[in-house]
Amino acid sequence: QVQLVQSGSELRKPGASVKISCKASEYTFTKYAINWVRQAPGPGLEWLGWINTNTGNPTYAQAFTGRVVFSLDTSASTAYLQINSLKPEDSAIYYCARGSGEWDLWGQGTQVTVSS
């Protein structure tokens, strides 16, 4: 089944880091970009950026440059999102999504909670 499967919920203290995974199944991983999107409590979606799965080149949204890192393990068809220096306001559901403009396949989401 064509899908993106994300890692499970995470609880971190302020100032810590977290690394979330997004594993692709049943399609050629390097054929599509992987985007990262977050949703804080309540409605509203925010784009963090994307990574070129062919070259590994990341593009970060301006608001997240310097604090998030996208990476790949193409042998495992997996993309990673690392968030450093976590703040309580980073508490959100983080999604990976496949595609360049239109994102036709999404992961199930990973809840990240930042609390002391």
Add this chain to the structure above:
Amino acid sequence: EIVVTQSPATLSVSPGERVTLSCRASQDIDTNLVWYQQKPGQAPRLLIYGASTRATGLPARFSGSGSGTEFTLTISSLQSEDFAVYYCLQYNNWPWMVTFGGGTKVEIK
């Protein structure tokens, strides 16, 4: 930065009614606009891309239109499974920037 504004924020509708959601971009984005549907506890689902092209398997009651700065998503006859939050997204500046609208919640009247 391109700002995307959706209206209304909430729409109360009865099943069977026709629904029109609006999305406005602060500058010309041609037809580089996507619509997503999100239900509680689920990831967003692609509905429309290129402003008017239906995603694979999407029922014909959903249609998108517009270009430039004004866009609409129309549901011709609202079904019970259509109650959800709808987001538009502009990708005119891909790969450098994309912007979501704030969403429209379609709720039962």
